[in-house]
Amino acid sequence: MPRIEANGRTLEARRGETLLETLRRGGIRVPTLCHYEGLPPTGACRLCVVEVDGLPNLVPACSYPVVEGLKVHTHSARAVNARRTIVELLLSNHPDDCLYCARHGNCRLQDLSEELGVRARRLPGTRRHLPRDVSSPAIVRDPDKCVLCGRCVRACQEVQGVAAIDMTGRGSGARVDTAFGEGLNVSSCVNCGQCVMVCPTGALTERSHLDLVEGALRDPALTVVAQVAPAVSVSLAELFGEKPGRDVDGALYALLRRLGFSRVFDTAFAADLTIMEEASELVRRLRDGGPLPMFTSCSPGWVKFVETFYPERIAHLSTCKSPQQMLGAVIKAHFAARAGLEPERVFSVAIMPCTAKKFEAQREEMLEGKLADVDAVLTTRELADLVRRRGLRLGDLAPEPADMPFGRRSGAGKLFGASGGVMEAAIRTAHHLVTGGELADLKVEAVRGLEGVKEARVRLGDLELGVAVVSGLGNARRLLQEIDAGRRDLHFVEVMSCPGGCIGGGGQPIGADPAALGARLQALYRIDGAETVRTAHANPAVRQLYAEFLGEPLGPRSHELLHTHYDARTVLR
Amino acid sequence: MTSRTIPTALDPARARELRREAVDVPVILIGTGTCGLGAGAGAVLEAVRTLPAVQRRGARIVEVGCIGLCALEPMLDVQLPGRARLCFGRVDPGKARTVLDAMLGEGAWPELPLFQFPADGLQAWDGVPAIGDHPFFAPQTRLVLRNCGLIDPRSLDEYRARGGYEQWLRVLAQMTPAELCAEVERSGLRGRGGGGFPAGRKWRFAQETAAERKFLVCNADEGDPGAFMDRAVIEGDPHRLVEGMAIAAYAIGASRAYVYIRAEYPLAIANLSVALDQARQAGYLGRDIAGSGVDLDVVVKKGAGAFVCGEETALILSIEGRRGMPRPRPPFPAVSGLFGCPTVINNVETLANLPELVRIGADGFAALGTAGSKGTKVFALSGKVARTGLVEVEMGTSLADVVHAVGGGVPGGKRFKAVQIGGPSGGCIPAAHLDTPVDYESLKELGAMMGSGGLVVMDEDNCMVDVAKFFMDFIQRESCGKCIPCREGTRHMLEILQAITRHPRSEHGHMALERFQGVVNLEDLAGVIKDASLCGLGMTAPNPVLSTLRWFRDEYEAHIFGRRCPAGVCTELLSYRIDAALCNGCSRCLRECPVDAIVGEPRRPHTIIQERCVACGNCVTACHRDAVLVS
Structure with missing residues (x-):
C-alpha cells in the first residue's frame, strides 16, 4: 500500500488509484468539473490541480497515479490561485443571466465560484455568442x-x-x-x-412544456388529464429536499388535483396493459417462430436508436406502443366517450422521468391523421417547477387515490420504473399465458438490480427462454453486436436507454447522489412487494377495459390503438 | 512476402558518377524544393528544358532540393564535364538562358556565380569562391543537411553513393537494440522537436517495456510560424529520414512506423512516398530485412493542419482517427501510446541525425556541441536578415554568428532589435544577449527555448507588443480548446494585448482601467496558464508575452501609459496630420475616411479633425502625394 502525505497528513493509498481517489477517501475535497465517475479521466478542466513536491508544474489529481512518498499540497496559495483563476476565466466568458437560468441554484459553476470565493469581476472580456439549438423536440x-x-x-x-x-x-x-x-x-x-x-x-x-401545460390548465374549454409514470413517485420528493427513496404516490395525485388536473391516472395501469399485449406478442412470436429475440419498445430513446443504427433489426422491436402512448390512446378513445367529452377538448399530459417521451409524443405515427395520444410531456423536474410556481408543497398534502378507470395498477406495472421491471412483469404474465398458472415466486431475482447487463434462463412450463435485460445504450449496442455475430440463445430482451432504467432517466433530478438510484430502485421493489395484485393479468381494471372496450390482447381494437410501427431513419452523423 | 536481396555495393566508378565527381555531359541542377518553386523555379525549369543550347549539348537536367540559401532562390547550377559545379542565384527564365547560352557555348560565365563546389578530379574555376568559403556556408556544420541541394531526392542510388543505408545495414548486422539505445544515449542526442528530451533515454523506456507491438512515429507536423526545417529535409533528402527511422525502429523493437506529416507539404509527401517505395523495393524495409529476421514497414499519415497535433498525445489520437486533443501524461507514450502500445515519437530532425550519428559514433557526435547540447541544430532563418534560409550550425555557436555571419545581419542599415526563437512556445532574445550560445539551457535561461528551429530576426521597425500579439493570436486559435487555462487564458491575454494597442478613442467605460491592469493580469494569467495547462502547448503559450515583457517592458509602458507605439507598427496609436503645403485638395482621403474626420473644400488643403480620427490609416493609403504625415 503506497502512503502519501497530503497537507501534512499521511494517507493510505490503494495501488492503481488516482490521487483524487486517495484524497477523497482521506476526506480532502478537491473541486472538479470535468470528472466523470466511472470513466477514465480526461484532465480537461484543471480544477483539481494540486501542488506536488518536486514537480515543476501543478498536476491534476484526477489523472495523476499515486506513488509511494508523494507529498501533496491541495490548498496551497498556488493551487488555489490557479483554480480561482480558471473559474474567473470561465465566468468572464459566461452569460450573466443566472437569474433567468433553468439551473439557477443547481449549477456547478455557481458552486465553484462560491467555493473559491470569486466575488469580483477581475477578468472582464468579450463573450462568445453562438445561437441556441432549439431544433429538438426534447x-x-x-x-x-x-x-x-x-x-x-x-x-x-x-x-x-x-x-x-x-x-x-x-x-x-x-x-x-x-x-x-x-x-x-x-x-x-x-x-x-x-x-x-x-x-x-x-x-x-x-x-419545457410548462407554459403549454399552464395554458391548458387555465383554458376553461379544456379538460386536462394527467398520467404519472412509475418512476416519478419515487424521485419527486428529492426535488423538495427529501432523502432519496421516499414514495409520494398518493400525495402526488393530490398535488396534481390542486394544480388543476381534472383526472389523474397512473401510467403503471398502462404498463399492465402493455404487458398484456407484449406478453401475448412474445408468446405468439415463440409459437410462430419469430423474429426473435423480441426487443421491448417502452423506451423511446432505444426505439430511435434501433431505427437509426440498426434498421435491419426493426422487426425485432415489439409493436406495442409504450405505456405513455397506450394510456394516451385509451384516454382519448375510451375515457373521453365514457365521460361524455369531445376527444378534441381533452388535453392529455404525461409526467415522465424522461426527455425522450417528449419526442415520442410527437412521433409521426402517433399523430397520423388523428388526435395526438399525448399533448404535452413534463419531466419530473418540470413538475417540481410547476408545483413551486403555484406555491404548493409536497409535504402538506394528504394522500389521495388515482382516478378510475385508469387508476388501478399491479405491482408488476410499478416495476416498469426500473431496469428489469418490464422483463419481470412480462415473465409473470407470460408464465400465466403459457401454463395457465402462477409463478411460485413472483420475484425474478436474476433481472433485478442496477447492473447494465443481466441475463437469465427462464422456465415457462415446458418452454425455456433466454432473456437479457440491458440498460444504457452502450450496453445495448454491445449486445446487438453479439447478436449480429451469431448469438442465438436469446428470446426476449428488455432495453432501457438510461442506465438503471427510468429511475435514472433524463428527466429526473439533476445532481442526485449516486446512491439515489439504488434507493429509488428499492422503493419500487417495496411497493411491488406490498401490492395485493402483483401481475398485470390479475389487474381488475385491465380486465374491465378488455371486457368493455378492447376485446382481447392483439385483437383488432388493440391493434389500432395500442400498437404502432417503426421506420429506418437517415440522420447526419 | 519473402526477404529481398539487398543491392550489392555500388561500383566505385558508378558511385563517382552518381556523386557527379565525373560527368560526361553538362549537368544543369535546379533547386525545385517548395521554396525554389515559390520563387519561380518552375518557370526556370520549363525554360531550361526547351533551350536549344541545352538540347544541342545533350545536357542533363536534375531537380534537387533546397540547399538552404532561400534568399537567392531560384538557384541554377551548371556543371560542365571536368569542371567544378557552379551556382547562380536569383535566376529567372531570361537569366537562365543567358547563363546557359554562355556556359554551354563558350564555357564562360556571363556574370559571376555565387560559388563553386570543389571536388577531387574536377578543375576549379578561377575567381569563384568555394561553397565552403561563402559567408552563408562557412560557419555551418552540415550533418542533417549534408545532401540537401546536392542530390536528386528521387534517386535511391544517389543517396547510396554518398553512404546511404550503410549505417542501417551495419546496425542491423552488428548491434543489439539495447546497444543501439545505449550508443544514442551516450551520444547526448536530444529531441529536436522542441522539448529536448534525451532521445536515447526515451528509446530505452520503450525498448525495456515488454509488448507484443510497439510503434515508432516520426513527427513531421511542423507547424511553428516561420519553421520549414523538416519540410526541406524531407523534400531534399528523404532517404536520410527513412534510414534514421529504420535505425530508431530497430532500437525500440517496432516493426511498424508512421510518418505523421501535414497535408500542406505535398512535395515532401510525394518525395517521401517515392523514397519509401524505393526502400521497400530495395529491401531496406519490409520483411526479414537483409536476412536479419527484422521486419519494418513505414506508413505515411497525413495531418489536416492542426498545430496541436504536433503535441505527441494529440498526434497519437489523430493517427488513430480521433480528434487530436492532448491527454494527461502519465502514462507516457513510451509506455502506452499509439493503440495503447509503447510508442516513441521523434521529430524529423532527430531521426535524420541518426545515420550520421551512427557513422561517426557516439563519441564523434558528442565531440560536437556543448556539455549539455550535442551535435548540430538546423534553423529556419527568416525576418529582417540579409540571407534568409536554412542553416545548420554546431550547438554552442552564438546567435550573433547565426544572425550576422551566416545571415549577413540586418539589411538596409536598420538597427537589430531581437531574434525570436522557438516559435509560439519560444521567446525573444534582445541585442544585449546575442552572444548567447545556441544550446537548450542557455536559451531557456533567457526565457526562450530551442524549439524546433524557427529563428526570426527583428529590427527597429518591429513592435514587440505587436509580435507578442501575433503569437497570442496564433495560440488562441490553435489551442485544442480542451483545457480551460489554455483555451480561455490565451484568448484573454490576446484581449489584453488588443486593449493595449487600441485607439484611445475606441476605449469605452472601464477599458482604460483594464488597460492599466493589463500588465498585472498578463503576468498573473501567464503564471496560471504555464502552471496548470494540460499539455506543452499551453504550458509554453505565455512565453512570447513573458519574454517580450522581460526584455522590452519599456515598449509595453509606452503603449499603455504613453499611448504610442515606438516602432510605429500599431496603427491605432499613431496620429495623422495633413501637410497643407503638399495637399492639393483632391479629396481622395476625405472619401476613404470611415468616420468623416477629414474636412476641406475641393482643391484647397484638407484637415483631419483629431477628435474624430480613429487612426485607421486609410488616408495614408489614399493619398497620392504623401501629404498625410504620420507620427
Whole structure:
C-alpha cells in the first residue's frame, strides 16, 4: 500500500488509484468539473490541480497515479490561485443571466465560484455568442452557457454509444456541436437526456412544456388529464429536499388535483396493459417462430436508436406502443366517450422521468391523421417547477387515490420504473399465458438490480427462454453486436436507454447522489412487494377495459390503438 | 512476402558518377524544393528544358532540393564535364538562358556565380569562391543537411553513393537494440522537436517495456510560424529520414512506423512516398530485412493542419482517427501510446541525425556541441536578415554568428532589435544577449527555448507588443480548446494585448482601467496558464508575452501609459496630420475616411479633425502625394 502525505497528513493509498481517489477517501475535497465517475479521466478542466513536491508544474489529481512518498499540497496559495483563476476565466466568458437560468441554484459553476470565493469581476472580456439549438423536440442546447467540460460528449459517446455531439472547432472557437452544426433534430440524438443529467450548467436543458401545460390548465374549454409514470413517485420528493427513496404516490395525485388536473391516472395501469399485449406478442412470436429475440419498445430513446443504427433489426422491436402512448390512446378513445367529452377538448399530459417521451409524443405515427395520444410531456423536474410556481408543497398534502378507470395498477406495472421491471412483469404474465398458472415466486431475482447487463434462463412450463435485460445504450449496442455475430440463445430482451432504467432517466433530478438510484430502485421493489395484485393479468381494471372496450390482447381494437410501427431513419452523423 | 536481396555495393566508378565527381555531359541542377518553386523555379525549369543550347549539348537536367540559401532562390547550377559545379542565384527564365547560352557555348560565365563546389578530379574555376568559403556556408556544420541541394531526392542510388543505408545495414548486422539505445544515449542526442528530451533515454523506456507491438512515429507536423526545417529535409533528402527511422525502429523493437506529416507539404509527401517505395523495393524495409529476421514497414499519415497535433498525445489520437486533443501524461507514450502500445515519437530532425550519428559514433557526435547540447541544430532563418534560409550550425555557436555571419545581419542599415526563437512556445532574445550560445539551457535561461528551429530576426521597425500579439493570436486559435487555462487564458491575454494597442478613442467605460491592469493580469494569467495547462502547448503559450515583457517592458509602458507605439507598427496609436503645403485638395482621403474626420473644400488643403480620427490609416493609403504625415 503506497502512503502519501497530503497537507501534512499521511494517507493510505490503494495501488492503481488516482490521487483524487486517495484524497477523497482521506476526506480532502478537491473541486472538479470535468470528472466523470466511472470513466477514465480526461484532465480537461484543471480544477483539481494540486501542488506536488518536486514537480515543476501543478498536476491534476484526477489523472495523476499515486506513488509511494508523494507529498501533496491541495490548498496551497498556488493551487488555489490557479483554480480561482480558471473559474474567473470561465465566468468572464459566461452569460450573466443566472437569474433567468433553468439551473439557477443547481449549477456547478455557481458552486465553484462560491467555493473559491470569486466575488469580483477581475477578468472582464468579450463573450462568445453562438445561437441556441432549439431544433429538438426534447433537448435545448445553449452553447453560450457551455463550459466545454466534455461530460455531455462522454455521456453521449462513451456511455450511450450514440455520439450525436462532439467537440468541434479549435482554440477559443472550440465548442460542442452536432454533425455539421445542423441541429439535434437531424442528428443521431435519441433524446435520452443523459447529457442534460451530466451538464454542470444550463447549457443543456429539456424543452419545457410548462407554459403549454399552464395554458391548458387555465383554458376553461379544456379538460386536462394527467398520467404519472412509475418512476416519478419515487424521485419527486428529492426535488423538495427529501432523502432519496421516499414514495409520494398518493400525495402526488393530490398535488396534481390542486394544480388543476381534472383526472389523474397512473401510467403503471398502462404498463399492465402493455404487458398484456407484449406478453401475448412474445408468446405468439415463440409459437410462430419469430423474429426473435423480441426487443421491448417502452423506451423511446432505444426505439430511435434501433431505427437509426440498426434498421435491419426493426422487426425485432415489439409493436406495442409504450405505456405513455397506450394510456394516451385509451384516454382519448375510451375515457373521453365514457365521460361524455369531445376527444378534441381533452388535453392529455404525461409526467415522465424522461426527455425522450417528449419526442415520442410527437412521433409521426402517433399523430397520423388523428388526435395526438399525448399533448404535452413534463419531466419530473418540470413538475417540481410547476408545483413551486403555484406555491404548493409536497409535504402538506394528504394522500389521495388515482382516478378510475385508469387508476388501478399491479405491482408488476410499478416495476416498469426500473431496469428489469418490464422483463419481470412480462415473465409473470407470460408464465400465466403459457401454463395457465402462477409463478411460485413472483420475484425474478436474476433481472433485478442496477447492473447494465443481466441475463437469465427462464422456465415457462415446458418452454425455456433466454432473456437479457440491458440498460444504457452502450450496453445495448454491445449486445446487438453479439447478436449480429451469431448469438442465438436469446428470446426476449428488455432495453432501457438510461442506465438503471427510468429511475435514472433524463428527466429526473439533476445532481442526485449516486446512491439515489439504488434507493429509488428499492422503493419500487417495496411497493411491488406490498401490492395485493402483483401481475398485470390479475389487474381488475385491465380486465374491465378488455371486457368493455378492447376485446382481447392483439385483437383488432388493440391493434389500432395500442400498437404502432417503426421506420429506418437517415440522420447526419 | 519473402526477404529481398539487398543491392550489392555500388561500383566505385558508378558511385563517382552518381556523386557527379565525373560527368560526361553538362549537368544543369535546379533547386525545385517548395521554396525554389515559390520563387519561380518552375518557370526556370520549363525554360531550361526547351533551350536549344541545352538540347544541342545533350545536357542533363536534375531537380534537387533546397540547399538552404532561400534568399537567392531560384538557384541554377551548371556543371560542365571536368569542371567544378557552379551556382547562380536569383535566376529567372531570361537569366537562365543567358547563363546557359554562355556556359554551354563558350564555357564562360556571363556574370559571376555565387560559388563553386570543389571536388577531387574536377578543375576549379578561377575567381569563384568555394561553397565552403561563402559567408552563408562557412560557419555551418552540415550533418542533417549534408545532401540537401546536392542530390536528386528521387534517386535511391544517389543517396547510396554518398553512404546511404550503410549505417542501417551495419546496425542491423552488428548491434543489439539495447546497444543501439545505449550508443544514442551516450551520444547526448536530444529531441529536436522542441522539448529536448534525451532521445536515447526515451528509446530505452520503450525498448525495456515488454509488448507484443510497439510503434515508432516520426513527427513531421511542423507547424511553428516561420519553421520549414523538416519540410526541406524531407523534400531534399528523404532517404536520410527513412534510414534514421529504420535505425530508431530497430532500437525500440517496432516493426511498424508512421510518418505523421501535414497535408500542406505535398512535395515532401510525394518525395517521401517515392523514397519509401524505393526502400521497400530495395529491401531496406519490409520483411526479414537483409536476412536479419527484422521486419519494418513505414506508413505515411497525413495531418489536416492542426498545430496541436504536433503535441505527441494529440498526434497519437489523430493517427488513430480521433480528434487530436492532448491527454494527461502519465502514462507516457513510451509506455502506452499509439493503440495503447509503447510508442516513441521523434521529430524529423532527430531521426535524420541518426545515420550520421551512427557513422561517426557516439563519441564523434558528442565531440560536437556543448556539455549539455550535442551535435548540430538546423534553423529556419527568416525576418529582417540579409540571407534568409536554412542553416545548420554546431550547438554552442552564438546567435550573433547565426544572425550576422551566416545571415549577413540586418539589411538596409536598420538597427537589430531581437531574434525570436522557438516559435509560439519560444521567446525573444534582445541585442544585449546575442552572444548567447545556441544550446537548450542557455536559451531557456533567457526565457526562450530551442524549439524546433524557427529563428526570426527583428529590427527597429518591429513592435514587440505587436509580435507578442501575433503569437497570442496564433495560440488562441490553435489551442485544442480542451483545457480551460489554455483555451480561455490565451484568448484573454490576446484581449489584453488588443486593449493595449487600441485607439484611445475606441476605449469605452472601464477599458482604460483594464488597460492599466493589463500588465498585472498578463503576468498573473501567464503564471496560471504555464502552471496548470494540460499539455506543452499551453504550458509554453505565455512565453512570447513573458519574454517580450522581460526584455522590452519599456515598449509595453509606452503603449499603455504613453499611448504610442515606438516602432510605429500599431496603427491605432499613431496620429495623422495633413501637410497643407503638399495637399492639393483632391479629396481622395476625405472619401476613404470611415468616420468623416477629414474636412476641406475641393482643391484647397484638407484637415483631419483629431477628435474624430480613429487612426485607421486609410488616408495614408489614399493619398497620392504623401501629404498625410504620420507620427
